[in-house]
Amino acid sequence: MIHMMNYRDPVRVLHVIGCMNRGGVETWLMHVLRSVDRMGFALDFLVHTDSPGAYDDEIRELGGRVIALPYPTRSFRFRYTDRFRTVLRECGPYDVVHSHVHHFSGVVLRAASLAGVGSRISHSHSDTSAIQAKATIARRAYLRITEDLIRRHSTKALAVSEQAGRALFPWEQQDSRCPWEVLHYGIALDPFLVLPDRTTVRRELGLDPDAVVIGHVGNLLPVKNHALLISAFDEVSKREPSSALLIIGAGPLQGELELQVASKGLTERVKFLGLRSDVPRLLMGAVDVFMFPSLWEGLPLAVIEAQAAGLPIVLSDRVSREVDILPGLIHRLAIESGPERWASVCLQASRDRLSPALAHRGVAGSDMNIQRSVKALQEAYESSMRQGGRPRAA
Numbered sequence: 001m002i003h004m005m006n007y008r009d010p011v012r013v014l015h016v017i018g019c020m021n022r023g024g025v026e027t028w029l030m031h032v033l034r035s036v037d038r039m040g041f042a043l044d045f046l047v048h049t050d051s052p053g054a055y056d057d058e059i060r061e062l063g064g065r066v067i068a069l070p071y072p073t074r075s076f077r078f079r080y081t082d083r084f085r086t087v088l089r090e091c092g093p094y095d096v097v098h099s100h101v102h103h104f105s106g107v108v109l110r111a112a113s114l115a116g117v118g119s120r121i122s123h124s125h126s127d128t129s130a131i132q133a134k135a136t137i138a139r140r141a142y143l144r145i146t147e148d149l150i151r152r153h154s155t156k157a158l159a160v161s162e163q164a165g166r167a168l169f170p171w172e173q174q175d176s177r178c179p180w181e182v183l184h185y186g187i188a189l190d191p192f193l194v195l196p197d198r199t200t201v202r203r204e205l206g207l208d209p210d211a212v213v214i215g216h217v218g219n220l221l222p223v224k225n226h227a228l229l230i231s232a233f234d235e236v237s238k239r240e241p242s243s244a245l246l247i248i249g250a251g252p253l254q255g256e257l258e259l260q261v262a263s264k265g266l267t268e269r270v271k272f273l274g275l276r277s278d279v280p281r282l283l284m285g286a287v288d289v290f291m292f293p294s295l296w297e298g299l300p301l302a303v304i305e306a307q308a309a310g311l312p313i314v315l316s317d318r319v320s321r322e323v324d325i326l327p328g329l330i331h332r333l334a335i336e337s338g339p340e341r342w343a344s345v346c347l348q349a350s351r352d353r354l355s356p357a358l359a360h361r362g363v364a365g366s367d368m369n370i371q372r373s374v375k376a377l378q379e380a381y382e383s384s385m386r387q388g389g390r391p392r393a394a
Contacts, residue, residue: 010042011381012092016099016108020045020053020066022249022275023219024301025100025125028185030055031370032377033062035188041378044094046087048101054275067091084111095119096381102126102168103142106149113153119384122150124159124168124180126298127320132167151178156384158183161320164298183380184322185301186373191280192308192360201285205271211242212350215287215311217279217302218294220251225293225316227260228335228342232291234264235343245270246286248279283309289350292316293335293342299323304368310359312349314342326362329354 020026033043043064047053048071056066067087088094096119097112099105105122112120132143147170150157157180159165165173169180202209214233218224226247233245247257247270254272261270276282283290283306290306292315299320306313307326317332324330331349333342354362363369367376 010038010040011096011385012042012044012094013096013098013381014044014046014067014088014092014094016046016097016101016105017048018071018101019047019049019051020055020059022054022277024185024298026053026055027301028187028373029100030058031186031188032374033059033064035370035374036378038063041381044091046084065091080107081111081114084108085115088112088115088117093117095385096121098123100125102128103146103150105168106146106153109153110149118155119381119387120153120155121380121384122154122157122168124157124164124298127161127163127167127296129163129167130296130318151175154178155387156380157181158380160185160299161322163320181380182322183376184368184373185299185304186368186370187301187304187308187363188370189308189360189364192284192356192363194281195356196281196285198285201281205246205273205282205286207244207286208242211244212236212240212347213244213246213286213288214346214350215246215248215283215290215306216292217248217283217290217305218292218300219249220247220253220257222253223295223297224249225295225335226253226257228293228339229291230257230260230264230266230270231339232293232342232346233270234266235339236346237266237269239343239347243269246273246282247271248273248276248282250275279305280309283311284356287311288353289314289346291342291346292319293333294319295335304363308359308363310354310356312352314346314349323368325366325368326354326359328352329359 045059046067046069050068050070059066069083069087094117097117098121099108100123109120109122157169157178159182165180173180199209216229236243261267290311290313292303294316297319303323307329312329314331317334331345
């Protein structure tokens with residue numbers, strides 16, 4: 001647990017996010033909640049859904065609150081500010097509003113500003129520049145308006161990578177109105193200290209003990225490019241008949257992806273494992289090589305976890321190089337290289353695992369371990385509170 005500040009009362013932070021299901025942003029926030037000094041910081045989560053999230057119960061067990069404010073529809077959007085300010089009155093007061101909802105953060109932070117919250121943080125978690133470039137005229141107008149709102153109403157802006165920062169904050173990092181800085185994700189490393197028995201884990205999953213197993217962690221969304229993942233595994237399976245593919249995650253594309261798998265005759269070889277709480281155990285106990293062909297990313301937490309597990313990683317060259325903690329494990333490919341090339345590199349890389357001890361040491365020494373990430377976040381809160389003119393009394 002990180003100790004930094006010595007305030008009479010905890011700094012109260014309201015995180016604004018879509019939902020608290022298992023995803024990269026949400027998992028990092030849970031790492032933060034578990035590791036932060038809860039005598040010094042009290043974290044609540046406002047979610048834009050009334051559906052329960054996978055992490056909701058644990059948040060409450062750790063002393064946080066989950067506050068539902070369903071995502072604004074067209075008719076509701078104009079009333080969002082009033083509804084948000086009602087939440088602040090009923091559940092606050094808050095020292096910091098920390099928004100994770102990309103461009104909509106402009107609306108959130110404007111509402112927080114009108115409610116008198118002194119410290120307001122916009123956080124970019126994804127490099128969406130490719131899709132923004134294809135936006136319609138109406139969408140571009142929305143992007144310009146919300147970017148201006150972010151610039152006017154943020155006391156600090158954070159990004160998980162340089163690419164993610166430039167996508168949401170199209171101004172200089174040291175801009176006097178709204179400077180932004182990079183704050184990398186960090187992961188908790190304790191789960192990677194326990195080495196599972198690979199025979200046991202593979203038996204649980206119905207895997208051949210000697211099979212080449214490819215792993216992937218990611219929500220089943222278009223950005224993750226599962227179509228290429230499955231096509232590449234199809235090529236792998238032709239060369240390694242006992243090979244298997246583990247897909248950890250859930251999402252709206254599952255039915256479509258299961259049909260793609262079935263059409264290739266791979267139903268018995270591709271396992272959709274859904275949302276899992278034991279990802280480190282699965283990576284260390286079952287997987288030989290990790291594949292990650294995303295179309296874009298911010299800073300993928302799953303790739304940090306795969307490095308902590310000592311796995312060779314074959315990933316898209318569109319993913320920020322800031323995630324390369326252990327370069328010897330990283331194999332980058334252009335998406336345009338095609339399934340056959342991805343399959344060849346996966347099979348070559350599958351023999352290059354790093355010992356868990358060395359992998360753990362490498363990630364622990366980077367700024368992507370949770371201890372350093374939480375320390376940087378607490379420093380960001382303190383800085384933002386000073387800039388917002390609301391420093392806490394010592």
